[in-house]
Amino acid sequence: DIQMTQSPSSVSASVGDRVTITCRASQGISSWLAWYQQKPGQAPKLLIYAASSLESGVPSRFSGSGSGTDFTLTINDLQADDFATYYCQQANIFPLTFGGGTKVDI
Amino acid sequence: QLQLQESGPGLVKPSETLSLTCTVSGGSISSSSYYWGWIRQPPGKGLEWIGSIYYNGNTYYSPSLKSRVTISLDTSKNQSSLKVNSVTAADTAVYYCARLWKATTKFDYWGQGTLVTVSS
Numbered sequence: 221d222i223q224m225t226q227s228p229s230s231v232s233a234s235v236g237d238r239v240t241i242t243c244r245a246s247q248g249i250s251s252w253l254a255w256y257q258q259k260p261g262q263a264p265k266l267l268i269y270a271a272s273s274l275e276s277g278v279p280s281r282f283s284g285s286g287s288g289t290d291f292t293l294t295i296n297d298l299q300a301d302d303f304a305t306y307y308c309q310q311a312n313i314f315p316l317t318f319g320g321g322t323k324v325d326i
Numbered sequence: 327q328l329q330l331q332e333s334g335p336g337l338v339k340p341s342e343t344l345s346l347t348c349t350v351s352g353g354s355i356s357s358s359s360y361y362w363g364w365i366r367q368p369p370g371k372g373l374e375w376i377g378s379i380y381y382n383g384n385t386y387y388s389p390s391l392k393s394r395v396t397i398s399l400d401t402s403k404n405q406s407s408l409k410v411n412s413v414t415a416a417d418t419a420v421y422y423c424a425r426l427w428k429a430t431t432k433f434d435y436w437g438q439g440t441l442v443t444v445s446s
Contacts, residue, residue: 269432311431
């Protein structure tokens with residue numbers, strides 16, 4: 221199985237900040253990576269797919285980059301609505317696997 | 327607009343079988359463009375992929391759950407079903423169903439999730 225390691229596990233930030241979250245795969249997955257945002261009591265919401273493609277309706281302050289084993293989710297100009305937990309998911313091959321999550325709080 | 331809705335018992339006894347249904351509306355579960363997946367999240371923890379099924383019935387399971395899990399489709403009802411046998415307290419979680427787009431393997435639509443507690 222491909223293991224996904226996210227860092228940091230949590231980050232404190234303020235409105236207007238830039239936040240960067242990293243996800244590392246245990247083996248190469250090309251660009252087959254997705255990012256999700258989850259708020260308490262809600263289902264995850266797709267933000268980014270294919271490592272850098274922005275899902276329809278997602279604000280442009282969210283961006284993704286990377287390929288192979290190392291990936292990054294960047295949130296520019298952090299808004300109050302962005303405080304949540306973020307997960308990466310490798311989409312290269314079954315079994316699918318998620319990272320452990322990164323909580324972004326104030 | 328596609329909608330997914332999980333349903334099933336919220337309480338299951340240890341050693342029994344957990345059974346959930348995902349009803350899809352606004353789209354066909356028989357489309358060759360998608361898989362239909364199940365993901366769970368224990369309280370306070372991260373997401374765990376359980377398995378996915380393709381419209382032709384091909385299934386893919388998490389190795390850690392494969393011996394206890396069955397996912398199926400009922401195309402006449404536009405539903406996916408999940409069964410987990412021999413449950414323990416470790417199976418207590420919010421269970422989500424989600425659509426997995428085959429071309430990019432992204433989960434683009436999710437149900438709201440349903441909490442299943444395993445307790446006597």
